Amino acid sequence: MAHIFNExxxxxxLKESKIPEFSWHSSQELSKIVNSQNLKFDLRMLDSGKYSYPYHFHRNAEEIFIILSGKAMLRTPKKFVELNEGDIIFFEMGPEGAHQLYNHTQKPCKYLDIRTDIGIDVCEYPDSNKINILPYQEVYQKNSTVDYFKGEDKVKEKWGEKFSR
Known part of the structure; x- marks a missing residue:
């Protein structure tokens, strides 16, 4: 069945954060309305002087923005570029796909945000050295990484006397 969305x-x-510069308008997640299995998509509107999400990239999701109206500046790992109405931007998985938008104009910027959803994703934030386990919204400082076997040295005690030789 075709689902048609329009104005x-x-x-x-309005989605606001504790930091006023991060604020945007978002449609209800349209992909939930149609029960999409592998895509998430919604419309976003970025007001003048506002930033999209903090600068980030995904480990297990690809993303596409389609600028529907207005303009915005895009930050990537290599450059800043002005986006215009009609532009289609693809973000690959990993650090090379890091991105953030800023509306540097006086008019709102509307864009369609489409991303793959194939299970758990890890979103990384290079500016703040955090990771976010999605969809659970579990956020951790990345610099607290530990050795894989840390705390596993007393495994026999955890099994108890019954199974120890």
Whole structure:
């Protein structure tokens, strides 16, 4: 069944953070309405002087932005570039796909955000050295990594006397 979305059947909700510069309007996640299995998509609107999510990349998701109206500056690992209406931007998995938008104009920037959803994703934030386990929203400082076997040295005690030789 085809599902058609347009200005008449889409509403936006303001998403604000503790940091006022990170604020955007988002449609309800359209992919949930249609019960999409492998794609997440929604419309976003970035007001003047606002940033999208913190600078980040995904370990297990590809993402595409389609600029529907307005302009925004895109930050990538190698450059800053102005995006215009009609631009289609693909972000690959991994550090090379890191991105963030900033609306440097006086008019809102509307864009379609499409991303793959094939299970658990790890989103990394290079500016703050954090990782986020999605969809659970478990956020950790990346610099607290430990050796794989840390704390595993007393395995016999955890099994108890019954099974120890």
């Amino acid at each position: 008449e059947n889409i509403s936006y909700k």
